[in-house]
Amino acid sequence: MINREWHLLSRPVGWPKPEDFALVEAEVPTPGEGQVLVRNKYLSVDPYMRGRMSAAKSYVAPFELGKVMQGGAVGEVVESRAEGIAAGDHVLHFLGWREYAVVDAKNAVKVGPTAVPALKVESGDVPLSAYLGVLGMTGLTAYAGLLRTASFKEGDAVFVSGAAGAVGSQVGQIAKLKGASRVIGSAGSDEKVKLLVDEYGFDAAFNYKNGPVSEQLRAAAPDGIDVYFDNVGGDHLEAAIGSLNQGGRIAVCGMISVYNNTEPAPGPRNLARLIQTRGRIEGFLVGDHYDLQPQFVQEVAPWVASGALKYRETVVEGVENTLEAFLGVLRGDNIGKMVVKL
Amino acid sequence: MINREWHLLSRPVGWPKPEDFALVEAEVPTPGEGQVLVRNKYLSVDPYMRGRMSAAKSYVAPFELGKVMQGGAVGEVVESRAEGIAAGDHVLHFLGWREYAVVDAKNAVKVGPTAVPALKVESGDVPLSAYLGVLGMTGLTAYAGLLRTASFKEGDAVFVSGAAGAVGSQVGQIAKLKGASRVIGSAGSDEKVKLLVDEYGFDAAFNYKNGPVSEQLRAAAPDGIDVYFDNVGGDHLEAAIGSLNQGGRIAVCGMISVYNNTEPAPGPRNLARLIQTRGRIEGFLVGDHYDLQPQFVQEVAPWVASGALKYRETVVEGVENTLEAFLGVLRGDNIGKMVVKL
Structure with missing residues (x-):
């Protein structure tokens, strides 16, 4: 099975150029013990990723040259070798910029209506992409x-x-x-x-x-x-x-x-x-503020479910358009959260 | 009795020039009920005063043109018409830039060894000028x-x-x-x-x-x-x-x-x-932080009295040199607190 993933080839100077990146084909990896294989459904592209493309020391390590980049993603578990997560579950994780990802279970958070109690009360209609944005x-x-x-x-x-x-x-x-x-x-x-x-x-x-x-x-x-x-x-x-x-x-x-x-x-x-x-x-x-996450979901999820808090997404389709979506965020093309739908 | 006082004549543009100011002679005023007449012994000159020379709205009102300027001062009460303050007492107040000042008793703080309990323990040797600086x-x-x-x-x-x-x-x-x-x-x-x-x-x-x-x-x-x-x-x-x-x-x-x-x-x-x-x-x-004053004196006065905390003063003599002393502060001529001794 073929996996498509975005590599960083060279560190951009000024505006990132297409030749700094490549969409590379690779084998879909096999999960080890305690890992799950996820088929990503939505990828996040965010301005902060520009920082990781530079070599400068920052709060997160730079992306490595010649390797696949990272970012928020939400997808469906297709194979699980971890307790507590089953095939068919949806998870939020940090191995975006690719179609399939092998994720350590400890770095995967189950999402969706059954995973967020605050939402069950009102509605199960919050789409998966919301976990990359308004509830993420x-x-x-x-x-x-x-x-x-x-x-x-x-x-x-x-x-x-x-x-x-x-x-x-x-x-x-x-x-x-x-x-x-x-x-x-x-x-x-x-x-x-x-x-x-x-x-x-x-x-x-x-x-x-x-x-x-x-x-x-x-x-x-x-x-x-x-x-x-x-x-x-x-x-x-x-x-x-x-x-x-x-x-x-x-x-x-x-x-x-x-x-x-x-x-x-x-x-x-x-x-x-x-x-x-x-x-x-x-x-x-x-x-630094993930300790606020429970309070945040408690307070905000009902506003989302009731429509009191509105949000928009700009959805770009296809893993091959992930780079263009990212550049669009830097240019300000998006209205609301920019996501890539696979 | 003649009082000499510094007036602001025009608002300086860039560096203050001598012609923006005048040392003016006036009658020494007479204290009313609840006021004291103070013969100033030390005047404070501080960088923040530059701000009050401009008309721009700030955290303190601008100095008024054609009137005497203000600033910290410490002096000896020569006549009192206020309860709790007697002739011979030393007070800290805010009507500097002049030789004699009539001060509302509520704006005068008694200073000196008898007024600062924390100092009595160690030494009464802290000079009056310290109340404009290290303890002020x-x-x-x-x-x-x-x-x-x-x-x-x-x-x-x-x-x-x-x-x-x-x-x-x-x-x-x-x-x-x-x-x-x-x-x-x-x-x-x-x-x-x-x-x-x-x-x-x-x-x-x-x-x-x-x-x-x-x-x-x-x-x-x-x-x-x-x-x-x-x-x-x-x-x-x-x-x-x-x-x-x-x-x-x-x-x-x-x-x-x-x-x-x-x-x-x-x-x-x-x-x-x-x-x-x-x-x-x-x-x-x-x-905004005068609520810290008691804690400050409690902690710092013993350090001053014991010599653990050192301070210097640059003392300029004579009310006629107050402007020059102020300009010296802006230039950085001073080492430690700049005061004018009258």
Whole structure:
């Protein structure tokens, strides 16, 4: 049986180029004791993967050259040599970028209606892909960054960049559901801006390509902001510092605007404003906050099941299009979580 | 009786010029009910005063044009119309930049050996000027910024800029006394660097004018830093972010490097590093932390009295030299707290 998997051939400089990668055919591996063979149904592609393509020391090891890359995936167990997981079960694991994966059972989490008690109450209709997004790593990223890193509290005015993305759209809606006084989002197209207001219930939104971020933010949040959830860095971060109210908190989730820079870009020119506002900027990684996962599922899954919390997916079909899907995330082509359906 | 007092005539653009100020003669005012007349003995000059010379909205109101400026001062009560304060008492108050001041009793704090119980045990020798520095606002600034904002804990490696200054020298010593694994300081002259190591017991120090801060910091702290106490901003802040260990905290006390800029200077180019380090940058103002004052005096006064915590003062004599003393602080002429003795 043939397995198709994506290898990293060379470390991209600037924007990744197709020749940095190859879709390689290999034999489907056989599970050993304590392992399961999974046929992946959905692969996750996420901006953070760009970091693993570089050799620089980071919070996760770089992808190895000439080997298959990794990422979130959900699939169906086709063969099990592990206790507690049977053929036919669905599992979430971390060996994406390929069709078939042999996964250690300890690194596989059973998902689906029977595996998430909070969902059983309402509905079993949550699709498998949701475990890569709204109920998975991206949802927890939004939840932990907003509630823990940014210390969100009822009545805060919240600004989020990359707001139409998988994380950003959850940040804004969770803030609203938990009593934000005002939620403002920015995105890179008028279509996305409309989506933020009409579908996700943001109080205000703007297209950052239509004018200076600082001016558009000031117009959208005339009384300032208490929380900024940063997905992009750059001029968004400077604008947020400029609009920060006293005691404001900035959670830095990502800085997609600088990921492909070959030269370091100048940082915000107004950091001294942190003194008078007693402002805080803090970076976080979802990996430090998995202790919040039960609380997160408990609180968010019913919102998902009832439709109170909306999400979108951009689904690309076919393992051969995984690279293009990933590049699309970097370009901002997606609305909501980008997944690849196999 | 003639009072001499410093007025602000025009708001400085860039570096303050002598013609922005005037030393004006006026009648010594008469205290009303509940007030005391104080003959100032020491005036405080501090970098933050530059901010009050601008019209920009800030955490304290701007100085008013054509009126006397304000600042910390300590002096002797010459006439009292207030309960609990008698002629001959010494008080700390906020009406500096002048020889005589009429102060509301509620804004005057009695100081001296009889007023600070923690000092009585050891020694009454702490000079009055100490209440403007090591046991006053600058000491509390160091204490609160290090312990509360930067969440200092035993074993941390601590870097402080402006380390020979009034605040910086206290930060480094308090960190050492409370169990820092390593304390590194930067300053603007080789003489100051020597002082940091020889007198204040820093483990390493460097002259930021002798080479790139990032390289000098990396050499002085090869294992990175856990805490950075920022007094200067600019390339120091970028270097500190570059050397920040996982979970590192940066307390922003001041950004003296940018106070006189007429154009905003580019910020640190490496803020994305906050993500992988889960780093934190937080501004603070001592005014929010006066609740720590009793704990601060309790802990620090015995160190001062025993000589375990050293401090220096740069004393300029004569009210007519107050402006020059203030400009000297901005230039970095001072070693330790700059005060004006009247």
